[in-house]
Amino acid sequence: MSRRGRRSDWERLDESDVRVRPGKGTRPRSKRRPEHADARAAMVVEVDRGRWTCALDGKPDREIIAMRARELGRTPIVVGDLVDLVGDTSGRPDTLARVVRVADRSSVLRRTADDNDPFERVVVANAQQLLIVCSLADPPPRTGFIDRCLVAAYAGGLKPVLCLTKSDLAGPDEIIAAYAELAVQVLVTRSDREPDEVRERLTGQISALIGHSGVGKSTLVNKLVPDAMRATGVVSAVGKGRHTSTTAVALPLPGGGWVVDTPGIRSFGLAHVEPDDIVAAFDEFVEPAEECPSGCGHLGPPADPDCMLDIVTAEGHASAGRLASLxxxxxxxxRLDEYGD
Known part of the structure; x- marks a missing residue:
C-alpha cells in the first residue's frame, strides 16, 4: 500500500479524542476573597524584616507575631496600624499569625528623606498627637525643625504638642513666645525631675514622639515607660548626636495609652505636603484661601501679591500674628525659612 493510501493513527482521531489544555490567560479568576469572619483585631506595635508584632485586642500583654497575607500584596503596614489577624493567635513561641486586613487610618505621620524625594514614608499611623521633643540647650533648639514637624502634624491629622527638655540648662521663654500665636501646648521638663506634666498629657492617648538625636527623647521615654530600656544617646561635639532609636516602636504606658518612639532624625522632608494642607489647620484662613488665585502659595508679597489672607487680616477678621505664624x-x-533645621 502506498504511503498516501495509509492513514496514520493521528489521522484516525476525531475531536472527541483530543483534550485541549486551556492556556493560563483563559482560566477564570475569581475576585472573591476570604471574608475571615473569625479574624481577631490587633494593633501593630513593631515592624522587623517582614514580621509584625501586634498587640491582640490592643492589649500590651497579648503580643502576636504575624506575617502579611499573600492577598494583601505589598500593602504597607506600619506601627499604629489597626489590623485583623487569622491563624495561630495564641502568641506561643515559634507561632505565626497572618495579617489579612488593614483598617483605614485616622491619621498618618509622613515624611520624605528631603524636599526633592517623591517617596513618602509613613512613620506612624493612627496616633492622636505628636510630641515634638526639643532641647533648650546641648544641642540648642532648632525652630526650623519644630516648624516642619508642626507642618507634618497638621497635614497628617495629629494634634501637635511641643516638649522642651533640659530647662535646667536654659530658659524656655523665647521658644514659648515664638509659638504663642499657634496655640500649641508647650510642656517643659528638666533632667533632675520627673516629667509628670508630660505623663499626664500622654496617658490614655496614642502619641508619637519625634526629635533630633541628643535632645533627650529616649531619656524621656525611659522615664515614662520604665520597662522600655531605650538606649540613651550622647550628644557629639558638633551637636548632631548619635542615632539611638533605629525603628519606631509602640510602648504601653503604665496608666494606659501608648507612646510611639520614632527614630532620631536629622531632616524632615515635606515633599508630600501642599500649602492648603497647612492652611486647613487655621480655621480663620480656610475660606479666604479658597478665593486666592490659582497656584497661590499664600506666602504674601512679593511671591503671592494677591493672596486673600492679607485682605482678611487687614480688615480685622484674623490676627496678624496668626498669619505670620502660618x-x-x-x-x-x-525651604524659605531663616531658622534652619
Missing part, C-alpha cells in the same frame, strides 16, 4: 510654616515647607 506663613512661617509655609516658608518652612518651601
Amino acid at each position: 506663613r512661617r510654616l509655609l516658608a518652612s515647607r518651601a
